[in-house]
Amino acid sequence: ATPTSVMVGTGRAAEMGVLFRKGAALQALAGVTTVAFDKTGTLTEGHPAVTEVALAPGVTRDEALRLAAALESRSEHPIARAILNAAPVPAPEAEGVEALPGFGLRGRVEGAEILVGAARLMDQHAIAPGDLAGPAARIAASGATPVHVARDGRAIAVLALADPVRPTARAAIATLHEMGVRTALITGDTEATARAVAAELGIDRVTAGVLPGGKVAALDELRADGPLAFVGDGLNDAPALAAADIGIAIGTGTDVAIEAADVVLMAGDPQGVAEALNLSRRTMRNIR
Numbered sequence: 001a002t003p004t005s006v007m008v009g010t011g012r013a014a015e016m017g018v019l020f021r022k023g024a025a026l027q028a029l030a031g032v033t034t035v036a037f038d039k040t041g042t043l044t045e046g047h048p049a050v051t052e053v054a055l056a057p058g059v060t061r062d063e064a065l066r067l068a069a070a071l072e073s074r075s076e077h078p079i080a081r082a083i084l085n086a087a088p089v090p091a092p093e094a095e096g097v098e099a100l101p102g103f104g105l106r107g108r109v110e111g112a113e114i115l116v117g118a119a120r121l122m123d124q125h126a127i128a129p130g131d132l133a134g135p136a137a138r139i140a141a142s143g144a145t146p147v148h149v150a151r152d153g154r155a156i157a158v159l160a161l162a163d164p165v166r167p168t169a170r171a172a173i174a175t176l177h178e179m180g181v182r183t184a185l186i187t188g189d190t191e192a193t194a195r196a197v198a199a200e201l202g203i204d205r206v207t208a209g210v211l212p213g214g215k216v217a218a219l220d221e222l223r224a225d226g227p228l229a230f231v232g233d234g235l236n237d238a239p240a241l242a243a244a245d246i247g248i249a250i251g252t253g254t255d256v257a258i259e260a261a262d263v264v265l266m267a268g269d270p271q272g273v274a275e276a277l278n279l280s281r282r283t284m285r286n287i288r
């Protein structure tokens with residue numbers, strides 16, 4: 001690769017809001033055969049909202065939301081803000097709140113033991129969904145995230161957290177496929193939710209239920225097919241951005257994500273991935 005053509009390529013990319021942090025990344029991106037995407041905040045807007053509250057018999061909507069909000073007031077997760085926005089009144093005090101990354105939250109409210117989070121958090125505490133199994137399955141099949149609430153060992157509610165896909169995500173995936181690149185979705189979300197979103201966007205492969213520390217291992221599996229790019233928004237994504245052959249940070253991203261990334265998409269538009277790949281291929285062709 002001549003330094004001049006790489007300089008021209010990275011300059012042109014910068015004009016399009018695609019920052020190559022290293023010249024080598026422009027060259028390496030041309031050889032990528034799979035692009036793996038984080039879901040939340042990368043292919044979706046990353047600002048979920050509570051769109052439904054399914055209740056166990058005898059439980060009220062306000063009761064379920066205020067207990068969930070009591071715990072979520074201690075969390076920084078995007079799910080937390082959504083639940084606080086949906087809660088009707090100021091949340092009561094929660095004690096001993098523990099964040100369980102990839103699972104949810106545990107704490108005490110008004111003397112009761114409260115759990116809020118994924119189905120696997122409930123499984124871990126041997127709490128059966130009972131009548132809420134149906135609503136939870138339906139919520140996940142719609143592409144929303146089911147958030148389970150339990151009180152003293154009993155499932156009391158399932159909330160639907162809907163996070164709309166970014167308007168250009170579907171076109172971005174289609175363009176990558178036209179360019180002969182495979183796509184994958186990696187998420188901590190439950191399998192059914194991930195499959196629904198992947199189907200909506202036309203994504204080839206899904207790795208769901210990944211714990212925050214497990215994204216690197218998930219990438220290693222995909223890498224068997226050839227050089228791999230990973231696209232993430234930065235929340236917990238820094239190790240995966242660093243581990244991929246090419247790490248692409250999207251949107252405003254966190255400083256940590258930008259540090260770990262090879263490429264930064266300033267506009268927060270997944271179509272920037274196809275633009276970056278296109279530029280990279282054209283630059284490499286000019287060199288030969």
Ligand code: ADP
Nearest residue numbers: 040075077079102103104116117118187188189
């Ligand atoms: P993601 O890949 O979407 O960033 P996370 O690892 O942050 O996934 O979370 C995985 C799952 O754990 C979420 O889909 C949710 O079900 C549950 N979870 C994590 N944090 C919270 C929280 N603060 N409140 C409720 N549920 C949570």
Ligand code: MG
Nearest residue numbers: 038040041235
């Ligand atoms: Mg994310």
